[in-house]
Amino acid sequence: MKPILIAPLCLTVLLGACADMGADVDPILDGAPSAQFQSDLAACRSLARSQSQLDHETMAAAAIGAGIGGILGEADEDGDALGGAMVGALTGAAAGASEASDTRKAIVLNCLRGRGHAVVN
Template identity: 45%
Template sequence: MRHLRIPAALLPVALAACGAGADYTPIVDGTRGATFEHDLAACRALAREQDQLNQEAIAAAVLGAGVGAMVGGLDDSLTVEEAALGGLVIVGGSALADGTEKREEIVTECMRGRGHRVVG
């Protein structure tokens, strides 16, 4: 019987993703004003409040695992568990990436709202 060791290998990646996007530093046009660092810290804190592992991300990951399990049942080169894990990682990773982008958008819009000329 083969043992599946992939989840332990993915733990550091999942933990690193928890803060992803909230540490984003936007590009500003011109010089940074006196309040830039203070505003950036406040906007990053606001972005961290955005939950990356929300119900939508969890549902997407579960759906990915289900699809992966179905594919694994049709493919003799993978076990159902390996295929399910692959689906979970691919779809769940995509959902985490979406959360990261959302956090970056929050930082960008927050900084614009505070009067900084953010271009990206």
């Protein structure tokens, strides 16, 4: 496989693996859940999943990581700018995906709070 194709393939696999991260949070409630809780939780999780994992911030993080990785790879004694760029892109995308996961978790928790549930975390 051509090295130039490895980074997009790895990025796709990484983001696919993270597709539901954050949305599957199990919230901690202050008190007993109401009868409506499970229905609201499913709706809030669905809302969080609808947020794109491959957003502008994730792509920007991947691009910045690729740039930094390329520069560091070129500066290395082996001079592997392409390898550095690929590693940097994957690292940046992973950081962006992690942030997207945190955002999804916050969406679920805030959605439940908005529906009247006493969510602690």
